[in-house]
Amino acid sequence: IRIRDLRIVQSTARSEHLSHYLRQSIVAQQLSFPHPKLLLWPLLFSINHSASNQRFGVMSLLFLDKFFKITERGSTVSTEVRAGVASFLTISYVILVNPQLLSLAGVPASSCVVATCLSSALGCFLCGVVGNLPFGLAPGMGLSAYLVYGLVLGGVMSVKHALTSVFISGILQSVFAVTRISHFFMLIVPLSIKLSIVVGMGILVSMIGMVSVGLVVANDKTLVGLGDLSDERLQLAMLGVVLIGSLVYHNVKGGILVGITTLTLISWYMEGGAPSHFLEWPRLETHASDYIDLSLLTSVDSLRTMLPAISSFIFIGIFDVSGVMFGLSALADLVEQDGSVPGGIWGFLGSGFGTVAASFMGCSPIIVTVECAAGIKEGGRTGLTACVIGLLFLLSLFLAPLLGSVPPPATAPVLILVGSMMMSESKNIPWDDVSEALPSFLCVVMMPLTYSITNGIVFGLATALVFYVTTGKFFAALKAWIARIDDRDIEAGTPLKRTPSFVGEGGTVVRRPSFLLNEMEREKIERKERE
Secondary structure: OOOHHHHHHHHOOHHHHHHHHHHHHHHHOOOOOOOOHHHHHHHHHHHHHHHHHHHHHHHHHHHHHHHHOOOOOOHHHHHHHHHHHHHHHHHHHHHHHHHHHHHHHOOOOHHHHHHHHHHHHHHHHHHHHHOOOOOEEEEHHHHHHHHHHHHHHHOOOOOHHHHHHHHHHHHHHHHHHHHHHHHHHHHHHHHHHHOOOOOOOHHHHHHHHHHOOOOOEEEEEEEEEEEOOHHHHHHHHHHHHHHHHHHHHOOOOHHHHHHHHHHHHHHHHHHHOOOOOOOOOOOOOOOOHHHHOOHHHOOOHHHHHHHHHHHHHHHHHHHHHHHHHHHHHHHOOOOOOOOOOOOHHHHHHHHHHHHHHHHHOOOOOEEOOHHHHHHHHHOOOOOOHHHHHHHHHHHHHHHHHHHOOHHHHHHHHHHHHHHHHHHHHHHHHHOOOOOHHHHHHHHHHHHHHOOOHHHHHHHHHHHHHHHHOOOOHHHHHHHHHHHHHHHHHHHOOOOOOOOOHHHHHHHHHHOHHHOOOOOOHHHHHHHHHHH
């Protein structure tokens, strides 16, 4: 063995003991000990086996780095894995809260845990493997609350109608993403209404959490009133608000999950209800036919009932996914100069396909979660972060008995906290402009007061449309649009087929009606004419 070979083996094995043994073996060979190679054969076999394993590990890391462009985006494999774990710890409360909500609509809690994990994992893998985006996808708590309280418990439709609406909205959302119709929706809806939808959903989600533990109760005289503060369940829930809020304030990793676990253990100690076993092979207690009925689409009455729900799921999905995805991409420095997000279409498709899969298993729509900002702050920049989140969702499948027995006092504080986080978007609404403030206000307050996200969106959009005309903004936009068209024609010297009084010699435009021009535009036209 030459010294060069010794250095290669040393760098491969990375073991001081092994290096010392090799040196002793070489010395033995130099001193002409009998059969010195016999001493080296077991060692060389061990080194070769160790080097092969390490070589396989290095090749795997190189493949991950090249496939996800990890180095190109200024990250490392270990950073991406750590970011995925951090994001999952922040999102994982959904596995606990979502089954509690949907169980009120008749979906078995254990089945809902399986549905939540599988559909979330599907969305994460699509977004990560194909789109190479560090986003986690999971059921939206606002949409779950709307499905349960606004549709099923509100008496608007049955569970089968509601989940069939979820199925149709998932398909349409995917189609809209491919055809860029979703981009058109984002252009025509005012930003203030988009922000108001988020704020209104936050208030509704918080109210649902307060009602679930009796903090807000019905009152015949005032419609709503304060609950019994001496109730132990209510006291435990308020303790949870303080506990989880404090953990989040101090940026404790997985603080929400820690709070839920602590409150669950206290509730089990006070009232019982702990599961007899924690682990179980994942299984669905229901079939897709229990939730999806496509024959409903052939009935005019059913379509009339389902159309508002389908529209709400689509609009909220598009607004939520696009807004959250752009914000997270900006945080991760992934936004291109033209404002686009590379691979962004797979954020919509991951949400759409995940929603379709979720509806078959009795789960609410899948969206890109804002909570995965925790992973981006940890350094997540590529799809490997999303894949780690998906793998952890799959591992959670085996904890269905445990996750399905979490009591409401442990999940209500999370709903209140999520609502307060969603309220932060209100600071971006221009409250000093009444033409935007009033539609935004109606959009926000109609959601919790009518227990319907649809009503809030309809009131907000309708009022914004009326103000768009009455304030003159429509005519100003029309004027600017006509001016842009004419300016292009003037610059190109293209003849226009218009009223002869507006066409000069040679068919080129020389003037436009004065009421469509301001001073700058008029000077520009005159300069063009002189040239």
